[in-house]
Amino acid sequence: MSSGELQGLYQQVIMDHARERHGFGLSAGAAAESHQLNPTCGDEITLQLHLDESGAISTLAWEGHGCAISQSSASLLSDLAAGLSVDGLSERIDAFRVAMRSKGTIEPDEELLGDAVVLGGTSRYIARVKCAMLAWVAAESAIDALHRP
Amino acid sequence: MTTTTSPTSTPAPTPAPRVVPPTPSSAGSAPGFASPLTETEIAVLRRDFGILGSQVNGHPLVYLDSGATSQKPLSVLDAERAYYLTENAAVHRGAHTLAAEATERFENARETVARFVGAQPDEVVWTSNATEGINLVAYALSNASLGRGGPAAEALRIGPGDEIVVTEMEHHANLIPWQELAARTGATLKYIPIDDDGTLRLEVTAQVIGPRTRVLAFTHVSNVLGVINPVAELVALARAVGALVLLDACQSAPHLTLDVAALDVDFAVFSGHKMLAPTGIGVLYGRRELLNAMPPFLTGGSMITTVTMEKAEFLPAPQRFEAGTQKVSQAIALAAAVDYLTAVGVDRIAAHEAELGQRLVSGLRAIPGVKVLGPGVGHERVGLASFDVPGIHSHDLGQFLDDRGIAVRVGHHCAQPLHRRFGVVSSTRASTYLYTTAGEVDEFLAATVDAIAFFGAHA
Numbered sequence: 001m002s003s004g005e006l007q008g009l010y011q012q013v014i015m016d017h018a019r020e021r022h023g024f025g026l027s028a029g030a031a032a033e034s035h036q037l038n039p040t041c042g043d044e045i046t047l048q049l050h051l052d053e054s055g056a057i058s059t060l061a062w063e064g065h066g067c068a069i070s071q072s073s074a075s076l077l078s079d080l081a082a083g084l085s086v087d088g089l090s091e092r093i094d095a096f097r098v099a100m101r102s103k104g105t106i107e108p109d110e111e112l113l114g115d116a117v118v119l120g121g122t123s124r125y126i127a128r129v130k131c132a133m134l135a136w137v138a139a140e141s142a143i144d145a146l147h148r149p
Numbered sequence: 150m151t152t153t154t155s156p157t158s159t160p161a162p163t164p165a166p167r168v169v170p171p172t173p174s175s176a177g178s179a180p181g182f183a184s185p186l187t188e189t190e191i192a193v194l195r196r197d198f199g200i201l202g203s204q205v206n207g208h209p210l211v212y213l214d215s216g217a218t219s220q221k222p223l224s225v226l227d228a229e230r231a232y233y234l235t236e237n238a239a240v241h242r243g244a245h246t247l248a249a250e251a252t253e254r255f256e257n258a259r260e261t262v263a264r265f266v267g268a269q270p271d272e273v274v275w276t277s278n279a280t281e282g283i284n285l286v287a288y289a290l291s292n293a294s295l296g297r298g299g300p301a302a303e304a305l306r307i308g309p310g311d312e313i314v315v316t317e318m319e320h321h322a323n324l325i326p327w328q329e330l331a332a333r334t335g336a337t338l339k340y341i342p343i344d345d346d347g348t349l350r351l352e353v354t355a356q357v358i359g360p361r362t363r364v365l366a367f368t369h370v371s372n373v374l375g376v377i378n379p380v381a382e383l384v385a386l387a388r389a390v391g392a393l394v395l396l397d398a399c400q401s402a403p404h405l406t407l408d409v410a411a412l413d414v415d416f417a418v419f420s421g422h423k424m425l426a427p428t429g430i431g432v433l434y435g436r437r438e439l440l441n442a443m444p445p446f447l448t449g450g451s452m453i454t455t456v457t458m459e460k461a462e463f464l465p466a467p468q469r470f471e472a473g474t475q476k477v478s479q480a481i482a483l484a485a486a487v488d489y490l491t492a493v494g495v496d497r498i499a500a501h502e503a504e505l506g507q508r509l510v511s512g513l514r515a516i517p518g519v520k521v522l523g524p525g526v527g528h529e530r531v532g533l534a535s536f537d538v539p540g541i542h543s544h545d546l547g548q549f550l551d552d553r554g555i556a557v558r559v560g561h562h563c564a565q566p567l568h569r570r571f572g573v574v575s576s577t578r579a580s581t582y583l584y585t586t587a588g589e590v591d592e593f594l595a596a597t598v599d600a601i602a603f604f605g606a607h608a
Contacts, residue, residue: 005552006548006549006552006603009548010545010603010604015604040560041543041544041559041560041561041574041575042560042561042565042568042574042575043542043544043574043575065574066542066544067542067543067544067545068542068545068604069544069545070544125548128544128548131544
């Protein structure tokens with residue numbers, strides 16, 4: 001990795017989200033919640049899905065700690081999720097995972113993932129994919145919890 | 150210049166590293182009193198480690214993760230290859246010439262490693278790694294507690310009301326097997342706390358170790374803090390109450406002169422891969438009478454005397470703990486690693502690393518905002534330092550360093566409770582070995598300053 005690539009991994013958008021985390025802070029009344037842990041570093045996240053009357057996501061809220069990649073990823077996911085249907089969020093989680101597992105061969109789809117495409121560069125660093133995925137795995141697990149009777 | 154043995158040559162003693170041993174011999178002197186390796190000596194021995202000449206991300210590799218695993222010299226790699234090329238046979242079960250020779254080489258390796266740590270050969274048990282060694286002892290005690298092992302094992306039984314003591318600085322390998330043993334036997338697990346500077350709180354240790362203590366297990370050197378624990382004081386407290394002592398020597402056997410007999414511990418464990426040898430080989434030292442009283446952990450072939458369909462009788466140690474086909478090439482390679490370390494001089498390696506440890510700590514302390522875990526400048530420590538930079542996650546810092554070809558460990562280093570003790574989730578650790586230069590430490594320190602600027606601008 002050259003220094004240019006390091007700049008690419010830590011793009012300004014990512015650093016901004018890591019500093020000013022959108023959706024940070026849990027609140028009562030969540031439809032579902034999930035706690036996820038990255039055992040290699042001890043980073044963790046608690047993520048909530050709040051739904052409106054139509055069943056769409058009103059707020060994706062979270063709290064946790066971790067590296068710049070994991071924190072910005074959760075923040076970007078919170079922006080992306082607001083207003084989506086639960087199925088719509090699932091579709092985007094799947095697309096994000098495919099891009100993250102691609103080792104840099106798949107450019108994330110901006111139509112689907114919005115600003116979260118800035119995390120695409122992370123997929124070239126296998127050790128960091130777990131960091132980027134942490135919030136998305138938590139969201140997926142929260143959706144599973146919604147679907148459980 | 151010496152190169153390496155031809156792999157097709159008959160097995161010969163491992164070639165010595167290209168370092169002239171110091172004269173007069175400093176054998177037997179305490180670590181810290183030997184002269185450190187010179188820059189020239191390090192430059193010469195680095196040629197034995199091909200990987201140190203490689204490039205990572207366009208930069209020369211600066212390998213500062215030897216606390217996790219060391220690099221391997223050619224003589225070690227050649228010893229393993231030569232074994233397979235010229236001697237490979239099943240040990241302790243074949244009657245043909247090759248099998249007899251392989252057995253002899255395997256047992257010679259045991260002797261070499263035993264001598265290295267001040268043990269007798271029959272007190273050295275091959276394990277896969279140090280973690281297995283600790284589990285072996287824990288499960289043997291567990292089996293004794295279930296009534297296995299006959300009268301000899303009765304004194305080893307542990308039950309409700311008994312206590313097992315560890316320290317707050319243990320890595321998971323020397324914590325979880327004891328948590329599990331306590332859960333299986335109904336015993337209580339207690340721990341010796343540490344001070345803010347990362348040293349054991351000896352003033353409260355006498356209260357933690359008491360008449361119900363059956364086992365005291367502690368690390369010789371912390372893999373996070375770099376502190377060297379006072380073995381004699383802890384052993385004396387354990388002896389006073391009749392407790393068994395297990396020393397986790399993972400971070401001492403590769404870096405300091407280790408003499409298990411002089412330290413008077415009952416058990417000690419270490420891993421080959423942290424001391425120039427391959428993965429898959431570790432050592433459990435145990436006092437002969439204890440090993441022979443302990444019921445086996447893994448059972449099967451090569452560890453028995455008489456077997457009927459109903460029951461089996463077991464060989465004495467070490468064979469009773471070496472069920473199944475053994476790690477022959479790895480054991481022989483570990484002996485080659487020991488020969489290499491001995492030729493360089495462990496006391497000189499220790500002196501070199503002590504200097505690097507001080508350089509790391511003083512350099513890190515000079516960087517504003519950096520919080521070094523463990524004792525400060527001047528306090529005895531091995532050649533590693535872990536630290537936290539508030540506002541910058543260790544993964545991000547490690548990524549920045551990797552961009553410059555500098556390999557460090559980031560995360561909790563398999564010591565979560567210790568990190569929790571210092572109020573951090575993870576840290577960055579730079580760890581050195583005999584092949585690490587002062588220049589590499591300086592490069593790491595400079596890159597850390599740059600990383601703080603890179604991330605700090607956004608923090």
